[in-house]
Amino acid sequence: MLDLSQLREDIKTEAARLGFNHIGFAPSSPVPHYQDYLAWVEAGFHAEMAYLARQDTLEKRGDPSLILEGCQSIICLAVSYNQPETTLRAALPGEGRISSYARTQDYHEQIMDMLKQLESFIHSRVGSESQLKSYVDTGPVLERAFASQAGLGAVGKNNCLIIPGKGSYLFLAEILTNLPLPPDQPFTSDLCKNCQRCIEACPTACIQPDHTIDASRCISYLTIENKNTIPDNLKDKIGHWLFGCDVCQMVCPHNARPSKETPSVGTPVLPEFLELTQLFSLSESSFKEKFNKTPLTRPKRTGLLRNAAIVLGNQKGDHALPIMENVLKNESDPVILDACGWAVNQIKQNNSANQDLRDD
Ligand code: B12
Ligand code: SF4
Ligand code: SF4
Incomplete structure (x- = not known):
């Protein structure tokens, strides 16, 4: 028995x-x-x-x-x-952030x-x-x-x-x-109570009041699962996120001082922040080789370059301009072209706003 x-x-x-x-x-x-x-x-x-x-x-x-x-x-x-190492550090200009789960x-x-x-x-x-x-x-x-x-x-x-x-x-x-194993008691305590930190911090305001999210606006969806262009009204909300998003977990008090457990998924093979402009010199095959067996292959080269261009556009750094303009001349993929075109506009608008300030 x-x-x-x-x-x-x-x-x-x-x-x-x-x-x-x-x-x-x-x-x-x-x-x-x-x-x-x-x-x-x-x-x-x-x-x-x-x-x-x-x-x-x-x-x-x-x-x-x-x-x-x-x-x-x-x-x-x-x-x-693996949990994020530096909880709230923003990416430096030229860097994009990789969500924590994706680094191994x-x-x-x-x-x-x-x-x-x-x-x-x-x-x-x-x-x-x-x-x-x-x-x-x-x-x-x-x-x-x-x-x-x-x-x-x-x-x-x-x-x-x-x-x-x-x-x-x-x-x-x-x-x-099909084994009738004796069940555990369901977990019934409310761990959130009056806290609203994640709702307030979500860059795209996509967290719904009923413990679900509107994935069409979630940065994780937009940068990983979405195969198309990212809508203009959401591009600036992507901030420094190159792949995925951890904001609603980073602000959560339950992640502030969790007792660390040994992750069985190994040590990270990718850094927390990745240098972006170098990504534009990757061919299809060098992209596959560089990110082999990591989650970053999921959006393919097209998706990752789209994301990189948007982060560079958000950072508005002048150094990215020649690289973006070069991509606009040589690239044919419409998704990458859309993101680079937007980034070039962002950087140029920022430059002329700064010029106006100097002229005043
Ligand atoms: C589709 C998907 C996504 C989509 C949509 C996410 C979403 N929140 O719905 C996108 C691409 C945006 C995504 C993002 C992420 N994902 Co995802 N994703 C999935 C997937 C494949 C299905 C989720 C789903 O069905 N969503 C629909 C919603 C309605 O269902 P649900 O998330 O299960 O939510 C249920 C609970 O909230 C439940 N519920 C439970 N208790 C309570 C209590 C109350 C009061 C209420 C009202 C409801 C409720 O009701 C809902 C319906 O059943 C699951 C794997 C799976 N098979 O479940 C992984 C999964 C949820 N993802 C995971 C991860 C790690 C992520 C990211 C953290 C990755 C990242 N860093 O970018 C983010 C987190 C975003 C977020 N805040 O949820 C993990 C989550 C682990 C965890 N600790 O919860 C999972 C479980 C994968 C895995 N096997 O580990 N993901
Ligand atoms: S993963 Fe980012 S965009 Fe998605 S719900 Fe959380 S904070 Fe909002
Ligand atoms: S930040 Fe954490 S504890 Fe606070 S509401 Fe969000 S999930 Fe709940």
Whole structure:
């Protein structure tokens, strides 16, 4: 007879050995906050991320047994990643900032390896007939809502899963299973109370009052997932963010003094701030080589150069002008051209405003 409580304890021990920092168990049904998710999609807040609104994935998000037949439990896991070193330093002229999660090698592969090892362990204990399905980020699963249901922590107003005393610089992952593992108590405390810091600090004011965000305005979306030009009214809000955005986490008091955990995703391979003008000399192949296996390949060369041009336009530094003008002459990609054209205008307008001041 299988002792499920003992199995649960053994899974916890093995998960910790593999490098998972937190673990909790949730029943797979009912799906927490599914109606909130549907309302979010209905409002169009998913922007161009069509996969989030596809009928088949909508249904799977609402019913994990459509992903794994007979699904009964979700083993929710969290892995800490490296926190920003210098919390509030702005980029120096010519530099762009990389969000903290993106500085190590791509987490998907690393965490999936850990999940596969945990799967093997469970199979070794209960036999291969038990059904297991692992995801990290890319599956049609409400990862934050389930992590909270499994007792890990609360979803803050900034929409991030926060673990008390540990903060929110965490990746989430899960294993769906047909094993009826005893669940944890859901996390019910409100960790935000009257705090509004993230809402006030968000550069694009995209944080909604209901623990969700309007992704179409979020800098993380605009600089990573968005394949097109960035709307002019949002370009200046990007500030110094070359890739992703950490503002709503950096201002969060739960990240002020979290007890640091050893990240299992390794040490950073990219700096916190990257020199921007050098990016414009990268060919497609040298771009791939330089950022190989890091998240910076996600927006491709086009997206990263678009972002770099916008940051340079925001900084209005004269030194970038000849480089931007050269790109305008030699580049054919409309997305890069749009961003460089805007940047050149920003720098020139700034120069003539300074000239006017000198003339006065
Ligand atoms: C699409 C996506 C994005 C989009 C949209 C983000 C968003 N906030 O909706 C964009 C590209 C903008 C994005 C950005 C980021 N992302 Co992202 N993203 C996802 C993805 C794939 C789906 C998220 C989603 O479904 N969004 C729709 C909203 C409505 O759902 P939700 O975020 O799950 O929110 C639910 C909870 O708020 C829940 N809820 C729970 N408790 C409570 C309590 C109350 C009172 C209420 C009302 C609701 C509520 O209700 C909502 C609906 O179910 C998940 C992976 C996954 N499969 O879940 C990663 C994920 C959320 N991203 C992650 C990360 C790390 C980031 C960034 C920090 C990266 C960066 N530095 O740039 C930013 C953070 C931006 C932010 N403030 O949320 C992590 C978050 C880890 C954490 N600690 O929360 C995840 C879980 C990936 C992972 N496996 O680690 N992301
Ligand atoms: S990631 Fe940046 S832009 Fe997106 S919600 Fe947070 S602060 Fe706002
Ligand atoms: S900054 Fe304040 S309101 Fe925002 S998530 Fe953190 S505690 Fe909650």
